[in-house]
Amino acid sequence: MRDRRAVVTGIGVISPLGNSAPELFRALKENRSGIRLMPEWHEMFGKNIANAPVCLDPAEVKKINRKVRRTMGSAALFAGMAAQEAVAQSGIDTAVFTSGRTGCIIGSTVGSASSMTEACIAEYEGRRNDLSACHFFRLMSHSSSFNVADMFGINGPQLSTNSACASGLQALGAALELIQLGKADVVLAGGSDESTPLVASSFQLLYALAEEETDEPEKLSRPFDAGRTGLVCAEGAGILVVEELEHAKKRGADILFELAGYATNCSGWHVSHSDELQIANCMKNALADAGIDAAEVDYVSAHATGTRVGDAAEAAAIRAVLGGDTPVSSLKGHLGHTLGASGALELAAVAGMMKESIVLPTRNLENVEDCAGILLPREITPHKVRVCLKNSIAFGGVNATLICRSFN
Amino acid sequence: MDRNEIVKAVNSIFIERFELEESELTPEKNIIEDLQLDSLDIVDMIVGLQQKFGIVLRDNPEIRNARTLGDVYDLFEKLANEHPEIAEHFK
Numbered sequence: 001m002r003d004r005r006a007v008v009t010g011i012g013v014i015s016p017l018g019n020s021a022p023e024l025f026r027a028l029k030e031n032r033s034g035i036r037l038m039p040e041w042h043e044m045f046g047k048n049i050a051n052a053p054v055c056l057d058p059a060e061v062k063k064i065n066r067k068v069r070r071t072m073g074s075a076a077l078f079a080g081m082a083a084q085e086a087v088a089q090s091g092i093d094t095a096v097f098t099s100g101r102t103g104c105i106i107g108s109t110v111g112s113a114s115s116m117t118e119a120c121i122a123e124y125e126g127r128r129n130d131l132s133a134c135h136f137f138r139l140m141s142h143s144s145s146f147n148v149a150d151m152f153g154i155n156g157p158q159l160s161t162n163s164a165c166a167s168g169l170q171a172l173g174a175a176l177e178l179i180q181l182g183k184a185d186v187v188l189a190g191g192s193d194e195s196t197p198l199v200a201s202s203f204q205l206l207y208a209l210a211e212e213e214t215d216e217p218e219k220l221s222r223p224f225d226a227g228r229t230g231l232v233c234a235e236g237a238g239i240l241v242v243e244e245l246e247h248a249k250k251r252g253a254d255i256l257f258e259l260a261g262y263a264t265n266c267s268g269w270h271v272s273h274s275d276e277l278q279i280a281n282c283m284k285n286a287l288a289d290a291g292i293d294a295a296e297v298d299y300v301s302a303h304a305t306g307t308r309v310g311d312a313a314e315a316a317a318i319r320a321v322l323g324g325d326t327p328v329s330s331l332k333g334h335l336g337h338t339l340g341a342s343g344a345l346e347l348a349a350v351a352g353m354m355k356e357s358i359v360l361p362t363r364n365l366e367n368v369e370d371c372a373g374i375l376l377p378r379e380i381t382p383h384k385v386r387v388c389l390k391n392s393i394a395f396g397g398v399n400a401t402l403i404c405r406s407f408n
Numbered sequence: 409m410d411r412n413e414i415v416k417a418v419n420s421i422f423i424e425r426f427e428l429e430e431s432e433l434t435p436e437k438n439i440i441e442d443l444q445l446d447s448l449d450i451v452d453m454i455v456g457l458q459q460k461f462g463i464v465l466r467d468n469p470e471i472r473n474a475r476t477l478g479d480v481y482d483l484f485e486k487l488a489n490e491h492p493e494i495a496e497h498f499k
Contacts, residue, residue: 066427067446129466130459133451 005260006179007407009253010090010241012082013348014192016052016234016335020085024345025352028334028360029380033218035232035336044197050210050217051195052234052336054078068150073112073138076147078237078341079192083148086188090241091253094152096186103157103184104149105174106192106239107167108340111143113196144192148239156184162340165303166264166394167191168238169343169402173262175242176402185247190344192237199339200233206272208307209233221337223304223330223362224311224376226369231305234336238345256351260387260405261290267397274313276320279399283321283389286401292387294322297403299359299383300374301350301390304330305337314393315371327383328374333363343392343400350388354406359383409488409495411481417498418480421456425449435478443477462497463487 013020016034017027027034034052041049056077061069064080072080087094096102110116115138122131137143142160149158157178161170168191175189193199203209210220210230222228248255263285267275287294300318304311311330318328331346338345353359361377368376388404419433426449439445445453458465461484465471474480488494 070448070452129464130455132455133448 002180004180004182005245005258006176006242007245007248007258008240008256008351009092009243009248010086010088011256011348011351012085012089012239013236013345014054014056014078014082015236015338015345016054019054019056019081021348021351024348028331028349031334031363033334033363034234035217035221037217041197041200045201047211048213049200050220050232051200052232053195054235056081064151068147070134071137071143072147073115073143074194074235075108075112075192075237076138076144078235079106079144079148079190079239080151082190082192082237082239083151083188086239086241087152090243092186092241092243093251097152097154100156101185102154103159103175103178103187104145104154105159105161105171105187105189106145106148107161107163107171108141108144108191108193109162109164109167111139111141113194113199115139117196117198144237148188152188154188163396163398164394165337165339165342166392166398166400167340168345169390169392169400170264172240172242172259172344172402173264173400176259176262179242179244185244187242188239189242190237190239191341193235193339193341195233195235195339203231203233210306219364221306221333222364223302223306223332224315224368224371225365226367228306228308228311230307231332232336234338236338236341236345238341238348240344240347255407257354258405258407259402260292261286261288261403262401263289264398264400266399270397272395274310274393275397276313276316278397279314279317279391279393280320282399282401283317283391286389286403290403290405292403292405297322297326297387297389299353299385299388300326300328301346301388302328302330303342303391303393304362305332310393312370314391315374319373324373325375327359327377327381329360329362329377331360333365343390343402347390347404350385350390350404354385354388357382357384359385409498411485413498414484414488415481417460418457418477418484421453421460425452425456433477435476435481437477438475439477461487461494463491463494
């Protein structure tokens with residue numbers, strides 16, 4: 001057992017299914033979908049494309065200090081608002097933020113995809129001088145991280161893990177390691193991302209977007225299902241207050257779960273082809289890091305996005321490491337793929353599952369063919385979740401696995 | 409353009425970009441000390457004024473030396489006299 005352990009004392013969420021962790025968990029239990037068609041994108045794609053957008057209350061956004069807000073693109077706003085919820089839930093004395101012992105690690109695929117697009121359009125149209133002095137700060141890769149640090153006056157380590165769809169989970173892994181190493185006592189960590197036409201078209205180009213014409217967009221995202229045709233893009237943020245165990249105990253904090261182990265690796269050979277062997281290695285390494293046996297895992301929160309190759313590779317890796325008796329589900333059937341936010345955001349649901357001793361199913365999963373051999377519940381299942389293994393898999397051949405263990 | 413039009417146009421930048429109330433915007437106000445603009449805001453003030461008045465200001469030493477809101481009004485009153493295209497931009 002390591003000297004310094006890291007626990008989660010607060011979770012905040014901005015998602016297509018609600019702008020708080022309780023709202024999200026309620027929506028998931030009601031089997032709702034955050035996915036809709038985007039008529040506002042029709043002209044760009046020449047067809048109806050599905051997406052899972054976030055809706056922010058402008059009055060809530062305006063409560064963020066203007067001098068911080070001015071450098072925030074949507075992704076940073078999502079992160080900032082999720083961080084406010086996480087900090088409030090943790091009940092932490094905010095004086096610790098300015099002690100030099102609090103860090104902030106938030107990752108995104110792109111600092112702000114919409115701000116990137118705006119800058120390109122301004123450049124193309126010869127309007128470079130119309131851009132705000134703050135515009136570049138909105139699209140920098142670490143925009144969410146430094147903006148959230150500025151919101152709370154955090155003056156310890158500030159990092160940004162930008163590994164596309166593994167960004168959020170890598171941020172939590174880095175937070176765990178920072179605490180284990182004694183370099184911080186508290187870290188605000190997680191992921192955020194925006195879904196824009198630029199993002200969706202990147203997946204479309206690779207035949208990885210579910211884009212068939214339909215009146216039922218809520219059925220398009222079908223992780224692990226035989227009829228899956230690709231992912232549906234989504235956006236949001238998940239931010240967690242990660243705290244050194246004794247620090248949390250000393251102030252009598254409610255501990256949601258422990259970050260017990262973590263690993264990340266990469267395939268080293270292909271940017272977009274999931275590598276079953278390296279996913280399995282990543283899972284094994286995370287379990288070894290936690291000192292937890294595969295048989296102790298009660299639930300797998302899968303990355304599975306609904307792509308043909310990716311889901312099959314992850315299912316095979318889970319089968320190889322854990323066998324076929326551990327419940328597995330992906331929340332991307334409900335939420336779509338919240339990209340760099342997904343790893344952290346989906347942990348909000350894991351906390352709910354641990355608390356209520358249930359496993360949520362994968363929405364839209366009807367027929368399992370090439371993903372057979374793992375246990376995929378079709379409905380909410382009563383089940384004690386003490387140890388959860390969470391996967392994230394990203395472009396660049398990047399894998400990340402976090403082991404979460406219930407406390408007490 | 410008369411002085412009132414210029415004051416209204418300049419003030420609109422401070423209201424829209426810096427979320428200030430119109431009642432705060434009086435000529436004697438120091439832009440940094442009273443209106444709390446910082447270095448990034450000053451750049452955005454110049455960007456906003458350029459868009460509003462349709463001229464390039466970036467290298468104009470007078471805007472960079474402006475200390476009070478009155479200095480900005482005075483500068484644009486002078487510029488409007490020197491550059492009739494500013495009035496055209498408003499039509």
